[in-house]
Amino acid sequence: MSLHVVGNILDVDLSQDEKLKESLIIHLRPTIFRIRHGLSQTNSLVHFIKSEYKTVFRATMSISIMFEKYYGLQLTEDEVGYIVLYIQSALERIKRHFNVLLIADFSRGHAQLLTERLKKSISEIKEIRVMSTHDFKLYGDKTSDVIITQKELDVKDSRIIVIPNLLSDSGIVSLREQINVVLKSRDEKVTSFSPECYPLLDPDLIFVHQKYEDKESLLSFMSSAMAKHGYVSTNFFETVMEREKATTTSIGNNISVTHGAQSEVIEPKLSIAVLDKPIRWNDDEVDLVFLLGFKMTTPEEIKRIQCFYREYISIIEREENLKKIKSMKSNIDLYKFLIQ
Known part of the structure:
Protein backbone atom coordinates (compact mmCIF):
# COMPACT_ATOMS: atom_id res chain seq x y z
CA MET A 1 0.00 0.00 0.00
CA SER A 2 2.74 2.50 1.03
CA LEU A 3 4.91 1.63 -1.99
CA HIS A 4 1.90 2.02 -4.24
CA VAL A 5 1.32 5.54 -2.88
CA VAL A 6 4.98 6.56 -3.19
CA GLY A 7 5.20 5.00 -6.66
CA ASN A 8 2.16 6.94 -7.84
CA ILE A 9 3.68 10.19 -6.59
CA LEU A 10 6.99 9.44 -8.35
CA ASP A 11 5.21 8.01 -11.42
CA VAL A 12 7.10 4.72 -11.25
CA ASP A 13 6.04 1.16 -10.41
CA LEU A 14 7.74 0.07 -7.19
CA PRO A 30 13.00 -2.11 14.70
CA THR A 31 11.87 1.37 13.62
CA ILE A 32 8.36 0.74 14.96
CA PHE A 33 9.84 -0.68 18.17
CA ARG A 34 12.07 2.38 18.66
CA ILE A 35 9.24 4.85 18.08
CA ARG A 36 6.88 3.01 20.41
CA HIS A 37 9.47 3.05 23.18
CA GLY A 38 10.69 6.59 22.57
CA LEU A 39 14.12 5.48 21.35
CA SER A 40 14.84 7.98 18.63
CA GLN A 41 17.59 7.34 16.09
CA THR A 42 19.31 10.39 14.70
CA ASN A 43 20.36 10.53 11.07
CA SER A 44 23.19 13.01 10.55
CA LEU A 45 22.73 12.67 6.78
CA VAL A 46 19.12 13.81 6.71
CA HIS A 47 19.95 17.33 5.48
CA PHE A 48 22.03 15.92 2.64
CA ILE A 49 19.26 13.45 1.77
CA LYS A 50 16.60 16.18 1.76
CA SER A 51 18.77 18.27 -0.56
CA GLU A 52 20.08 15.53 -2.87
CA TYR A 53 16.89 13.45 -3.12
CA LYS A 54 14.27 16.10 -2.41
CA THR A 55 11.58 14.63 -4.69
CA VAL A 56 11.91 11.16 -3.20
CA PHE A 57 12.01 12.62 0.32
CA ARG A 58 8.79 14.55 -0.24
CA ALA A 59 7.09 11.50 -1.73
CA THR A 60 8.26 9.30 1.12
CA MET A 61 6.78 11.68 3.67
CA SER A 62 3.41 10.26 2.58
CA ILE A 63 4.40 7.08 4.44
CA SER A 64 4.52 9.03 7.70
CA ILE A 65 0.84 9.91 7.28
CA MET A 66 -0.03 6.24 6.78
CA PHE A 67 2.06 5.28 9.82
CA GLU A 68 0.08 7.71 11.92
CA LYS A 69 -3.19 6.32 10.56
CA TYR A 70 -2.47 2.59 10.87
CA TYR A 71 -0.02 2.43 13.78
CA GLY A 72 -0.72 5.60 15.70
CA LEU A 73 2.98 6.48 15.36
CA GLN A 74 4.77 9.43 13.84
CA LEU A 75 7.85 8.95 11.70
CA THR A 76 10.54 11.56 12.27
CA GLU A 77 12.39 13.03 9.31
CA ASP A 78 15.46 11.15 10.52
CA GLU A 79 13.63 7.84 10.08
CA VAL A 80 12.16 8.96 6.75
CA GLY A 81 15.69 9.73 5.57
CA TYR A 82 16.74 6.09 5.93
CA ILE A 83 13.66 4.93 4.01
CA VAL A 84 14.48 7.42 1.24
CA LEU A 85 17.84 5.72 0.67
CA TYR A 86 16.14 2.36 0.07
CA ILE A 87 13.66 3.89 -2.37
CA GLN A 88 16.37 5.88 -4.16
CA SER A 89 18.39 2.68 -4.62
CA ALA A 90 15.29 0.98 -6.05
CA LEU A 91 14.84 3.84 -8.52
CA GLU A 92 18.45 3.53 -9.61
CA ARG A 93 17.99 -0.21 -10.13
CA ILE A 94 15.09 0.57 -12.43
CA LYS A 95 17.02 3.23 -14.33
CA ARG A 96 20.34 1.41 -14.44
CA HIS A 97 22.22 2.06 -17.66
CA PHE A 98 24.20 -0.53 -19.56
CA ASN A 99 26.54 -0.87 -22.53
CA VAL A 100 25.66 -2.84 -25.68
CA LEU A 101 27.77 -4.56 -28.31
CA LEU A 102 25.93 -4.97 -31.63
CA ILE A 103 27.24 -7.76 -33.85
CA ALA A 104 26.62 -6.56 -37.42
CA ASP A 105 27.80 -8.11 -40.68
CA PHE A 106 26.04 -5.70 -43.02
CA SER A 107 26.44 -2.19 -44.40
CA ARG A 108 27.43 0.73 -42.23
CA GLY A 109 24.11 2.37 -43.03
CA HIS A 110 22.14 -0.63 -41.80
CA ALA A 111 24.22 -0.80 -38.62
CA GLN A 112 23.61 2.90 -38.02
CA LEU A 113 19.86 2.38 -38.51
CA LEU A 114 19.82 -0.45 -35.95
CA THR A 115 21.89 1.61 -33.52
CA GLU A 116 19.49 4.55 -33.66
CA ARG A 117 16.51 2.21 -33.34
CA LEU A 118 17.96 0.63 -30.21
CA LYS A 119 18.84 3.96 -28.59
CA LYS A 120 15.37 5.35 -29.30
CA SER A 121 13.53 2.25 -28.08
CA ILE A 122 15.59 1.45 -24.97
CA SER A 123 16.61 4.62 -23.16
CA GLU A 124 18.68 2.74 -20.55
CA ILE A 125 21.33 1.95 -23.15
CA LYS A 126 24.36 4.07 -22.35
CA GLU A 127 26.60 3.17 -25.29
CA ILE A 128 26.41 0.97 -28.39
CA ARG A 129 29.49 -0.35 -30.14
CA VAL A 130 29.37 -2.22 -33.46
CA MET A 131 31.63 -5.18 -34.27
CA SER A 132 31.65 -7.82 -37.00
CA THR A 133 31.19 -11.51 -36.21
CA HIS A 134 34.75 -12.17 -37.37
CA ASP A 135 36.26 -9.56 -35.05
CA PHE A 136 34.10 -10.70 -32.13
CA LYS A 137 35.27 -14.30 -32.49
CA LEU A 138 38.84 -13.12 -32.93
CA TYR A 139 39.09 -10.50 -30.18
CA GLY A 140 36.06 -11.14 -27.97
CA ASP A 141 34.58 -8.49 -25.67
CA LYS A 142 34.85 -7.99 -21.89
CA THR A 143 33.35 -4.54 -21.44
CA SER A 144 29.77 -4.82 -22.71
CA ASP A 145 26.85 -5.77 -20.49
CA VAL A 146 24.75 -7.10 -23.37
CA ILE A 147 25.73 -8.52 -26.78
CA ILE A 148 23.02 -8.33 -29.48
CA THR A 149 23.12 -10.29 -32.72
CA GLN A 150 20.58 -11.13 -35.42
CA LYS A 151 21.85 -14.66 -35.96
CA GLU A 152 23.18 -17.50 -33.84
CA LEU A 153 26.87 -17.37 -33.01
CA ASP A 154 29.11 -20.33 -32.41
CA VAL A 155 30.21 -18.72 -29.16
CA LYS A 156 29.19 -19.43 -25.57
CA ASP A 157 28.51 -16.20 -23.69
CA SER A 158 25.61 -15.59 -21.28
CA ARG A 159 25.42 -11.95 -22.47
CA ILE A 160 24.46 -12.87 -26.05
CA ILE A 161 20.88 -12.14 -27.15
CA VAL A 162 19.69 -13.29 -30.59
CA ILE A 163 16.92 -11.18 -32.15
CA PRO A 164 16.39 -11.92 -35.88
CA ASN A 165 14.44 -8.72 -36.65
CA LEU A 166 15.56 -5.77 -34.55
CA LEU A 167 13.56 -3.33 -36.65
CA SER A 168 10.19 -4.80 -35.69
CA ASP A 169 8.17 -3.88 -32.60
CA SER A 170 7.97 -7.54 -31.58
CA GLY A 171 11.75 -7.77 -31.88
CA ILE A 172 12.21 -4.81 -29.52
CA VAL A 173 9.72 -6.28 -27.02
CA SER A 174 11.57 -9.60 -27.07
CA LEU A 175 14.89 -7.78 -26.73
CA ARG A 176 13.68 -5.89 -23.65
CA GLU A 177 12.59 -9.11 -21.97
CA GLN A 178 15.88 -10.85 -22.66
CA ILE A 179 17.93 -7.83 -21.58
CA ASN A 180 16.17 -7.92 -18.19
CA VAL A 181 17.16 -11.58 -17.82
CA VAL A 182 20.81 -10.90 -18.72
CA LEU A 183 21.10 -7.87 -16.43
CA LYS A 184 19.42 -9.65 -13.53
CA SER A 185 21.92 -12.48 -13.86
CA ARG A 186 24.77 -9.96 -14.02
CA ASP A 187 23.58 -8.07 -10.95
CA GLU A 188 23.12 -11.24 -8.92
CA LYS A 189 26.77 -12.05 -9.52
CA VAL A 190 28.13 -8.58 -8.89
CA THR A 191 26.00 -6.91 -6.33
CA SER A 192 26.01 -6.46 -2.71
CA PHE A 193 24.23 -7.48 0.43
CA SER A 194 20.75 -8.93 0.65
CA PRO A 195 18.10 -7.16 2.76
CA GLU A 196 18.78 -9.57 5.64
CA CYS A 197 22.11 -7.78 6.20
CA TYR A 198 20.84 -4.20 5.88
CA PRO A 199 20.33 -3.69 9.65
CA LEU A 200 24.10 -4.09 10.02
CA LEU A 201 24.73 -1.07 7.80
CA ASP A 202 24.52 2.60 8.74
CA PRO A 203 25.67 5.32 6.32
CA ASP A 204 26.93 7.30 9.31
CA LEU A 205 29.49 4.53 9.89
CA ILE A 206 30.82 4.50 6.32
CA PHE A 207 33.86 6.69 5.69
CA VAL A 208 35.54 7.31 2.33
CA HIS A 209 38.65 9.28 1.35
CA GLN A 210 40.13 8.90 4.82
CA LYS A 211 43.66 9.98 5.61
CA TYR A 212 45.31 8.17 8.52
CA GLU A 213 48.91 7.34 9.24
CA ASP A 214 48.41 4.26 11.44
CA LYS A 215 45.80 1.65 12.22
CA GLU A 216 45.39 2.59 15.90
CA SER A 217 44.20 6.13 15.14
CA LEU A 218 41.90 4.84 12.37
CA LEU A 219 40.34 2.13 14.55
CA SER A 220 39.95 4.62 17.38
CA PHE A 221 38.05 6.94 15.04
CA MET A 222 35.79 4.16 13.76
CA SER A 223 35.13 2.77 17.24
CA SER A 224 34.29 6.24 18.56
CA ALA A 225 31.78 6.73 15.75
CA MET A 226 30.09 3.45 16.65
CA ALA A 227 30.03 4.38 20.35
CA LYS A 228 28.67 7.86 19.57
CA HIS A 229 25.64 6.31 17.89
CA GLY A 230 25.10 3.92 20.79
CA TYR A 231 25.99 0.73 18.94
CA VAL A 232 28.96 -0.22 21.13
CA SER A 233 30.33 0.76 24.54
CA THR A 234 33.22 3.15 25.07
CA ASN A 235 35.35 0.10 25.96
CA PHE A 236 34.87 -1.41 22.51
CA PHE A 237 38.04 0.16 21.10
CA GLU A 238 40.21 -1.46 23.78
CA THR A 239 38.94 -4.91 22.83
CA VAL A 240 39.55 -4.14 19.14
CA MET A 241 43.19 -3.32 19.88
CA GLU A 242 43.56 -6.43 22.04
CA ARG A 243 42.58 -8.50 19.02
CA GLU A 244 45.00 -6.56 16.82
CA LYS A 245 47.83 -7.42 19.22
CA ALA A 246 46.84 -11.08 19.33
CA THR A 247 46.71 -11.76 15.59
CA THR A 248 46.85 -10.09 12.21
CA THR A 249 43.50 -9.03 10.76
CA SER A 250 44.63 -8.26 7.22
CA ILE A 251 43.24 -10.79 4.73
CA GLY A 252 45.00 -9.78 1.52
CA ASN A 253 44.05 -7.43 -1.32
CA ASN A 254 44.78 -4.51 1.04
CA ILE A 255 41.78 -5.39 3.22
CA SER A 256 41.48 -5.72 6.98
CA VAL A 257 38.53 -7.26 8.83
CA THR A 258 38.64 -6.80 12.58
CA HIS A 259 36.22 -6.78 15.47
CA GLY A 260 35.82 -6.13 19.18
CA ALA A 261 34.37 -8.19 22.00
CA GLN A 262 30.71 -9.19 21.78
CA SER A 263 30.26 -8.12 25.40
CA GLU A 264 30.86 -4.48 24.37
CA VAL A 265 28.31 -4.55 21.52
CA ILE A 266 24.91 -3.01 22.18
CA GLU A 267 23.45 -3.29 18.68
CA PRO A 268 25.24 -5.22 15.89
CA LYS A 269 26.69 -2.85 13.30
CA LEU A 270 29.45 -2.62 10.72
CA SER A 271 31.79 0.30 10.06
CA ILE A 272 33.72 0.68 6.81
CA ALA A 273 36.67 2.96 6.03
CA VAL A 274 38.23 3.52 2.62
CA LEU A 275 41.66 5.18 2.74
CA ASP A 276 43.16 7.41 0.09
CA LYS A 277 46.55 5.78 0.73
CA PRO A 278 47.36 2.38 2.27
CA ILE A 279 48.68 2.27 5.83
CA ARG A 280 50.89 -0.30 7.51
CA TRP A 281 48.95 -3.20 9.03
CA ASN A 282 51.46 -5.51 10.68
CA ASP A 283 53.29 -7.08 7.72
CA ASP A 284 50.80 -5.85 5.12
CA GLU A 285 49.37 -2.62 3.77
CA VAL A 286 45.65 -1.86 3.99
CA ASP A 287 43.36 0.73 2.41
CA LEU A 288 39.96 -0.88 3.09
CA VAL A 289 38.91 -1.64 6.66
CA PHE A 290 35.82 -3.44 7.96
CA LEU A 291 35.27 -3.00 11.70
CA LEU A 292 32.65 -5.43 12.98
CA GLY A 293 30.62 -4.74 16.08
CA PHE A 294 28.76 -8.05 16.11
CA LYS A 295 27.09 -10.19 18.72
CA MET A 296 25.24 -13.47 18.30
CA THR A 297 22.94 -13.85 21.27
CA THR A 298 19.68 -14.58 19.44
CA PRO A 299 18.81 -16.91 16.53
CA GLU A 300 17.98 -13.85 14.41
CA GLU A 301 21.40 -12.27 15.08
CA ILE A 302 23.18 -15.55 14.34
CA LYS A 303 21.33 -15.91 11.04
CA ARG A 304 22.09 -12.31 10.05
CA ILE A 305 25.82 -12.55 10.87
CA GLN A 306 26.13 -15.83 8.97
CA CYS A 307 24.41 -14.18 6.00
CA PHE A 308 26.81 -11.23 6.23
CA TYR A 309 29.94 -13.36 6.15
CA ARG A 310 28.66 -15.43 3.25
CA GLU A 311 27.80 -12.41 1.12
CA TYR A 312 30.75 -10.32 2.27
CA ILE A 313 33.18 -12.96 0.98
CA SER A 314 31.35 -13.07 -2.34
CA ILE A 315 31.63 -9.29 -2.65
CA ILE A 316 35.29 -8.76 -1.82
CA GLU A 317 36.59 -11.65 -3.88
CA ARG A 318 35.48 -9.85 -7.06
CA GLU A 319 38.08 -7.35 -8.22
CA GLU A 320 35.46 -5.20 -9.96
CA ASN A 321 33.58 -4.78 -6.67
CA LEU A 322 36.71 -3.70 -4.81
CA LYS A 323 37.45 -1.14 -7.51
CA LYS A 324 33.93 0.25 -7.21
CA ILE A 325 34.08 0.37 -3.41
CA LYS A 326 37.42 2.19 -3.44
CA SER A 327 36.27 4.66 -6.10
CA MET A 328 33.10 5.84 -4.35
CA LYS A 329 32.94 9.60 -3.89
CA SER A 330 30.81 9.67 -0.75
CA ASN A 331 29.52 7.48 2.05
CA ILE A 332 26.04 7.72 0.51
CA ASP A 333 27.33 6.35 -2.81
CA LEU A 334 28.99 3.42 -1.06
CA TYR A 335 25.95 2.76 1.11
CA LYS A 336 23.69 2.67 -1.95
CA PHE A 337 26.09 0.32 -3.72
CA LEU A 338 25.99 -2.05 -0.75
CA ILE A 339 22.18 -2.16 -0.67
CA GLN A 340 21.49 -2.27 -4.42
Missing part, protein backbone atom coordinates in the same frame (compact mmCIF):
# COMPACT_ATOMS: atom_id res chain seq x y z
CA SER A 15 5.23 -2.67 -6.40
CA GLN A 16 7.21 -5.38 -8.23
CA ASP A 17 10.52 -4.69 -6.50
CA GLU A 18 10.70 -7.60 -4.07
CA LYS A 19 14.10 -6.52 -2.78
CA LEU A 20 12.71 -3.11 -1.82
CA LYS A 21 9.75 -4.73 -0.05
CA GLU A 22 11.98 -7.06 1.93
CA SER A 23 14.37 -4.22 2.77
CA LEU A 24 11.62 -2.02 4.16
CA ILE A 25 10.04 -4.85 6.17
CA ILE A 26 13.36 -5.63 7.84
CA HIS A 27 14.12 -1.95 8.42
CA LEU A 28 10.70 -0.92 9.71
CA ARG A 29 10.35 -3.63 12.38
